Amino acid sequence: MIRxxxxxxxxxxxxxxxxxxxxxxxxxxxxxxxxxxxxxxAVALGARPAVAPRPAIMDxxxxxxxxxxxxxxxxxxxxxxxxxxxxxxxxxxxPAKVFEMKLYAGTPAKxxxxxxxxxxxxxxxxxxxxxxxxxxxxxxxxxxxxxxxSARLEALPPGDYQVRVWHPYMKAEAxxxxxxxxxxxxxDASFRLELSAPQxxxxxxx
Amino acid sequence: MVLRSLQTRIIVFFVxxxxxxxxxxxxxxxxxxxxxxxxxxxxxxxxxxxxxRRLLEQNSQQLAQAASVLAADFAFREAIATRDEGTIASxxxxxxxxxxxxxxxxxxxxxKLLADSLHATATQSTFPFPTLIExxxxxxxxxxxxxxxxxxxxxxxxxxxAPIPIAWVAMGFVIxxxxxxxxxxxxxxxxxxxxRSGNGSWTVHASxxxxxxxxxxxxxxxxxGATLTLPLAGEDYETRRSILHERGDVQITAVLQRAxxxxxxxxxxxxxxxxxxxxxxxxxxxxxxxxxxxxxxxPINRLAGVARKVRDGDYSQKAESGRSDEIGDFADSFNYMLxxxxxRESKILRLAYEDTLTGLPNRAMFIDRLxxxxxxxxxxxxxxxVMMMDLNRFKPINDSLGHPVGDQVLQEVARRLRDSLRExxxxxxxxxDEFAVLLPVGGMQRATSAVNQIERAxxxxxxxxxxxxxxxxxxxxxxxxSYAEDSTTLIRHADIAMYVAKRNSASFTAYEPDFEQxxxxxxxxxxxxxxxxEEDQLTLYYQPKVDLRSGASGSVEAxxxxxxxKRGFVSPIDFIPFAEQTGxxxxxxxxxxxxxxxxxxxxxxxxxxxxxxxxxxxxxLNAELPVMVSELTARFRIPLPLVCLEITESxxxxxxxxxxxxxxxxxxxxxxxxxxxxxxxHSSLAYIRKLPVKEMKIDRSFVRNMVADKDDAVIxxxxxxxxxxxxxxxxxxxxxxxxxxxLLTKLGCDEAQGYFIAKPLPPEEYEAWLRRRQEIGDKLxxxxxxxxxxx
Ligand SMILES: [Cu+2]
Numbered sequence: 001m002i003r004x005x006x007x008x009x010x011x012x013x014x015x016x017x018x019x020x021x022x023x024x025x026x027x028x029x030x031x032x033x034x035x036x037x038x039x040x041x042a043v044a045l046g047a048r049p050a051v052a053p054r055p056a057i058m059d060x061x062x063x064x065x066x067x068x069x070x071x072x073x074x075x076x077x078x079x080x081x082x083x084x085x086x087x088x089x090x091x092x093x094x095p096a097k098v099f100e101m102k103l104y105a106g107t108p109a110k111x112x113x114x115x116x117x118x119x120x121x122x123x124x125x126x127x128x129x130x131x132x133x134x135x136x137x138x139x140x141x142x143x144x145x146x147x148x149x150s151a152r153l154e155a156l157p158p159g160d161y162q163v164r165v166w167h168p169y170m171k172a173e174a175x176x177x178x179x180x181x182x183x184x185x186x187x188d189a190s191f192r193l194e195l196s197a198p199q200x201x202x203x204x205x206x
Numbered sequence: 207m208v209l210r211s212l213q214t215r216i217i218v219f220f221v222x223x224x225x226x227x228x229x230x231x232x233x234x235x236x237x238x239x240x241x242x243x244x245x246x247x248x249x250x251x252x253x254x255x256x257x258x259r260r261l262l263e264q265n266s267q268q269l270a271q272a273a274s275v276l277a278a279d280f281a282f283r284e285a286i287a288t289r290d291e292g293t294i295a296s297x298x299x300x301x302x303x304x305x306x307x308x309x310x311x312x313x314x315x316x317x318k319l320l321a322d323s324l325h326a327t328a329t330q331s332t333f334p335f336p337t338l339i340e341x342x343x344x345x346x347x348x349x350x351x352x353x354x355x356x357x358x359x360x361x362x363x364x365x366x367x368a369p370i371p372i373a374w375v376a377m378g379f380v381i382x383x384x385x386x387x388x389x390x391x392x393x394x395x396x397x398x399x400x401x402r403s404g405n406g407s408w409t410v411h412a413s414x415x416x417x418x419x420x421x422x423x424x425x426x427x428x429x430x431g432a433t434l435t436l437p438l439a440g441e442d443y444e445t446r447r448s449i450l451h452e453r454g455d456v457q458i459t460a461v462l463q464r465a466x467x468x469x470x471x472x473x474x475x476x477x478x479x480x481x482x483x484x485x486x487x488x489x490x491x492x493x494x495x496x497x498x499x500x501x502x503x504x505p506i507n508r509l510a511g512v513a514r515k516v517r518d519g520d521y522s523q524k525a526e527s528g529r530s531d532e533i534g535d536f537a538d539s540f541n542y543m544l545x546x547x548x549x550r551e552s553k554i555l556r557l558a559y560e561d562t563l564t565g566l567p568n569r570a571m572f573i574d575r576l577x578x579x580x581x582x583x584x585x586x587x588x589x590x591x592v593m594m595m596d597l598n599r600f601k602p603i604n605d606s607l608g609h610p611v612g613d614q615v616l617q618e619v620a621r622r623l624r625d626s627l628r629e630x631x632x633x634x635x636x637x638x639d640e641f642a643v644l645l646p647v648g649g650m651q652r653a654t655s656a657v658n659q660i661e662r663a664x665x666x667x668x669x670x671x672x673x674x675x676x677x678x679x680x681x682x683x684x685x686x687x688s689y690a691e692d693s694t695t696l697i698r699h700a701d702i703a704m705y706v707a708k709r710n711s712a713s714f715t716a717y718e719p720d721f722e723q724x725x726x727x728x729x730x731x732x733x734x735x736x737x738x739x740e741e742d743q744l745t746l747y748y749q750p751k752v753d754l755r756s757g758a759s760g761s762v763e764a765x766x767x768x769x770x771x772k773r774g775f776v777s778p779i780d781f782i783p784f785a786e787q788t789g790x791x792x793x794x795x796x797x798x799x800x801x802x803x804x805x806x807x808x809x810x811x812x813x814x815x816x817x818x819x820x821x822x823x824x825x826x827l828n829a830e831l832p833v834m835v836s837e838l839t840a841r842f843r844i845p846l847p848l849v850c851l852e853i854t855e856s857x858x859x860x861x862x863x864x865x866x867x868x869x870x871x872x873x874x875x876x877x878x879x880x881x882x883x884x885x886x887x888h889s890s891l892a893y894i895r896k897l898p899v900k901e902m903k904i905d906r907s908f909v910r911n912m913v914a915d916k917d918d919a920v921i922x923x924x925x926x927x928x929x930x931x932x933x934x935x936x937x938x939x940x941x942x943x944x945x946x947x948x949l950l951t952k953l954g955c956d957e958a959q960g961y962f963i964a965k966p967l968p969p970e971e972y973e974a975w976l977r978r979r980q981e982i983g984d985k986l987x988x989x990x991x992x993x994x995x996x997x
């Protein structure tokens with residue numbers, strides 16, 4: 001099942017010069033429909049250039065985390081600006097990052113640094129239905145699919161990469177994909193995921 | 207039992223009827239009630255099961271809600287997230303107690319048991335109810351009734367959300383008696399929880415039933431879903447099973463029950479009320495029936511009693527009345543009937559035994575009393591006297607003054623008779639002017655004094671319409687046991703004696719057998735006389751009279767003779783009085799008149815002028831007589847002086863005024879009149895003098911004995927002198943010997959008749975006698991018969 005779900009035909013064209021390569025990925029669900037909010041990330045199998053992690057923002061808008069999924073590189077600092085006029089109390093019991101913020105309004109002064117790879121499920125202690133995901137990857141090359149189910153990883157140095165996909169609703173770990181990306185080439189990857197229904201507590205108020 | 211009396215039947219009928227109806231109603235109602243109660247309980251159980259299910263569901267919802275709230279507790283989640291076994295165990299225990307969970311378990315998302323408050327060592331095993339987790343995955347929470355360590359629990363499973371599920375918390379609540387009681391309070395049913403493994407025996411875990419019934423319940427439990435009746439500890443329960451859990455070979459079931467008694471309770475109360483009502487109504491109906499039956503049967507019985515009295519002739523009792531119902535009407539009608547019967551009976555008795563005009567006893571009653579007196583006389587030997595009395599001159603009073611006056615006279619006579627006799631003596635009126643007297647004691651002596659009393663009583667004239675009426679009476683006396691053995695004969699004897707007295711113008715006569723020796727019964731004679739007149743059995747004989755001076759015989763007295771076809775010769779004495787009594791004498795007289803005048807006419811035509819004397823009775827002296835005589839004399843062309851009518855003194859005296867008038871008419875016609883039987887009556891000479899008579903007859907009773915009896919001779923002599931002084935021709939009758947004839951001649955009597963001269967003769971024999979007499983005329987002269995007449 002897992003295997004069948006990860007049947008991805010990967011074709012890498014190495015026609016590009018020794019310039020940075022690009023990886024274009026498509027994620028569909030079992031029915032072939034495009035899947036948004038899937039995190040595509042590529043881990044270089046060879047030398048890993050040190051790239052400083054970029055900070056990220058997980059907004060709380062209208063008593064929901066926005067966006068649903070925020071992919072970050074290990075060590076990235078994420079701020080949680082509260083755009084609502086009420087307070088939120090963000091927490092996570094995920095092993096990748098256990099934290100709890102005090103009730104706050106506006107943007108907290110200190111961002112949260114995510115220093116371990118893995119999925120961090122965000123909850124709000126006073127709004128049970130609020131669920132957000134910080135997906136922490138140990139690579140600077142990652143992207144999130146849009147509504148069309150596609151994502152594009154750019155400025156990838158040539159080399160071999162493991163390409164992985166993660167989605168909060170996926171039923172099992174998807175098969176990873178290994179590809180060699182030539183200089184200036186564009187690699188294609190496609191994933192098919194089996195998703196379960198989102199496990200959400202229905203909002204009591206909103 | 208034979209229900210004889212109406213009362214008993216009414217009571218028994220109504221009470222039985224009521225008992226049967228009430229019994230049937232109760233029986234039907236009880237049967238229907240039990241059915242209704244069972245149906246109702248079955249219905250209640252079905253509804254109760256739904257309620258029970260709903261309650262269980264709500265219970266589990268509440269438990270799940272509570273568990274969810276608990277699982278959402280941040281500290282709890284934080285503790286879970288620590289994955290520290292000790293911490294987890296303590297937070298489970300702590301939070302479980304918050305909602306009174308009896309067991310709390312934690313499983314990871316792979317259904318691995320992380321903690322178990324019941325079994326501290328049982329980690330790393332699998333969660334025992336994985337399907338609950340699967341159900342909770344789908345529905346957010348799940349609950350079930352499960353068996354753990356042999357006890358039933360209501361187990362709820364909820365996720366631990368952070369905010370997505372990170373673990374499953376199961377919280378169990380043991381089902382014990384208090385849970386069952388809570389459910390009973392809400393459902394109104396007996397609630398029991400049982401379980402079994404496979405087809406093993408049931409175990410009761412919790413129940414609202416008394417402990418004694420629980421074991422029986424486990425033993426008797428039947429098929430689920432069906433309502434059945436289970437007897438538990440002597441009480442019937444309508445029972446319904448509701449399966450709560452059936453997985454593998456474990457089955458947990460709830461048993462819902464309701465005691466049939468409870469369902470029947472309202473009906474039982476109703477039935478008890480109805481029984482009480484039925485008993486009360488039966489008692490009332492018995493009372494009512496008794497009262498009604500008494501009110502019907504009582505009066506009817508009393509009416510029957512009165513009717514029995516009436517049957518025995520006692521009219522003194524009346525049916526009780528005054529009620530306004532049918533029985534009251536009946537009693538009133540009954541009383542009217544009694545009065546009617548009583549009045550009619552009295553009237554009938556009066557009519558039967560009383561003379562309505564005078565109020566005296568009638569013939570029937572008289573005979574009754576006479577019979578009694580005769581009976582008494584037979585024992586005591588005391589003679590019984592019967593007196594028959596007949597008023598003289600009543601008939602003309604009645605005829606001339608009218609019946610009302612006649613009735614008044616009779617009433618007055620009755621009153622006087624009654625007053626003049628003793629209380630013990632009976633005076634009865636037999637009809638007409640005929641009275642009878644019964645003297646039960648005293649015999650002839652008393653009879654004589656009674657006659658005197660009666661005569662005195664009737665002596666003073668009776669005043670009617672201001673007119674004094676003189677009444678005389680003829681009394682006949684008969685004595686029992688002389689000559690008579692029975693009442694009929696006795697009365698007949700008195701009757702005969704009365705006629706004799708009347709005929710003899712005596713105030714009374716005692717019966718003697720001579721009166722009717724060998725004579726036919728007078729009563730039958732009356733009937734036969736009628737046919738004698740019609741069939742010409744009567745004949746006229748003519749007794750010659752001779753002139754005592756000339757010795758010539760130029761006149762006869764016509765005497766009626768009756769030659770009865772069977773009896774032969776019947777004397778006028780035997781039938782004339784009775785003919786006078788009945789009034790039939792008129793017919794006889796008419797016949798005699800016609801015959802005599804016809805004969806006279808015949809003789810006259812043949813040159814033989816015979817003066818003919820004809821006897822008239824009192825009844826003949828009416829206005830018709832002159833008419834009839836003039837008509838007949840005209841018809842037979844008779845010179846009127848040839849006709850002489852003889853009238854007795856008593857006949858004239860019965861109705862002197864009318865007699866006088868009639869006689870005057872006859873006199874004016876030129877008819878000769880003669881006073882018959884002179885001397886027997888009490889009429890005064892002054893009155894006789896007024897009568898237009900030419901002739902006077904001396905009664906035979908004086909003539910017969912005048913030769914032997916000086917007194918009679920004096921009477922004859924003075925009568926002849928009297929007659930001559932009054933200018934009358936004196937005729938003597940009853941001359942039976944030569945001495946009498948000689949004496950009469952010597953006394954100057956004008957004419958004589960009698961057997962010595964000639965007996966009554968048929969016409970032709972008279973003619974022969976007349977011729978013969980002419981021939982022997984000398985002989986008579988020689989005998990000095992007419993010597994004085996010789997010039
Ligand atoms: Cu919030």
